[in-house]
Amino acid sequence: xxxxxxxxGGVVQPGRSLRLSxxxxxxxxxxxxxxxxxxxxxxxxxxxxIIWFDGSLKYYADSVKGRFTISRDNSKNTLSLQMSSLRADxxxxxxxxxxxxRVAPEDLDYWGQGTLVTVxx
Amino acid sequence: xxxxxxxxxxxxxxGQRVTISCTGSSSNIGAGYDVHWYQxxxxxxxxxxxxxxxxxxxxxxxxxxxxxxxxxxxxxxxxLQAEDEAHYYCQSYxxxxxxxxxxxxxxxxxxx
Numbered sequence: 467x468x469x470x471x472x473x474x475g476g477v478v479q480p481g482r483s484l485r486l487s488x489x490x491x492x493x494x495x496x497x498x499x500x501x502x503x504x505x506x507x508x509x510x511x512x513x514x515x516i517i518w519f520d521g522s523l524k525y526y527a528d529s530v531k532g533r534f535t536i537s538r539d540n541s542k543n544t545l546s547l548q549m550s551s552l553r554a555d556x557x558x559x560x561x562x563x564x565x566x567x568r569v570a571p572e573d574l575d576y577w578g579q580g581t582l583v584t585v586x587x
Numbered sequence: 588x589x590x591x592x593x594x595x596x597x598x599x600x601x602g603q604r605v606t607i608s609c610t611g612s613s614s615n616i617g618a619g620y621d622v623h624w625y626q627x628x629x630x631x632x633x634x635x636x637x638x639x640x641x642x643x644x645x646x647x648x649x650x651x652x653x654x655x656x657x658x659x660x661x662x663x664x665x666x667l668q669a670e671d672e673a674h675y676y677c678q679s680y681x682x683x684x685x686x687x688x689x690x691x692x693x694x695x696x697x698x699x
Binding site for chain 1: 589621623625627632633634635638639644674676678680684685686687688689690691692693
């Protein structure tokens with residue numbers, strides 16, 4: 467069964483960096499695009515970034531462009547999000563999610579349980 | 588402010604039918620991009636309910652259905668049950684900012 471498990475969340479000071487990881491299992495990780503989506507406390511879903519199945523293309527939300535970097539290691543079935551210059555408004559639960567599409571992006575059909583990032587001094 | 592507009596809340600009694608709208612523009616839904624719907628129960632990760640405008644993943648009851656017309660889409664839930672009380676989000680893609688995933692602001696469904 468498909469499973470995504472995020473890790474790396476925690477409390478970090480404004481301006482510092484943090485790296486999130488997502489370990490995939492139960493499916494051929496290298497065949498699917500992957501996303502990061504976040505949800506601030508009590509708020510709605512906000513898309514963060516997408517990476518193509520082979521890492522060839524990456525897109526970011528304007529709110530994180532230039533500060534966050536999405537990457538993947540298909541040999542280790544791992545998706546990562548390197549976050550730098552963190553701000554208070556980056557505080558959220560961060561979910562990794564699989565894209566159903568194999569040729570073009572479609573829906574996000576499997577989600578992890580999320581990892582909480584709190585940016586606070 | 589979300590690119591896709593949803594009503595903040597809807598409600599209905601058990602057994603009734605409710606509809607949640609999702610309004611976009613010519614650069615997202617109106618451009619022909621598929622609309623997907625997610626259900627998020629309290630404290631849980633979102634789960635896809637409808638993908639590709641109208642398709643239900645296996646395991647999703649046929650009480651849930653999706654439709655799309657022009658720059659808008661809708662999620663309908665018939666035979667409302669207490670367990671349907673959750674937040675619902677629509678999602679599509681937008682080409683005005685490169686390739687961006689866009690979500691609606693979410694709708695809280697209350698079963699009276």
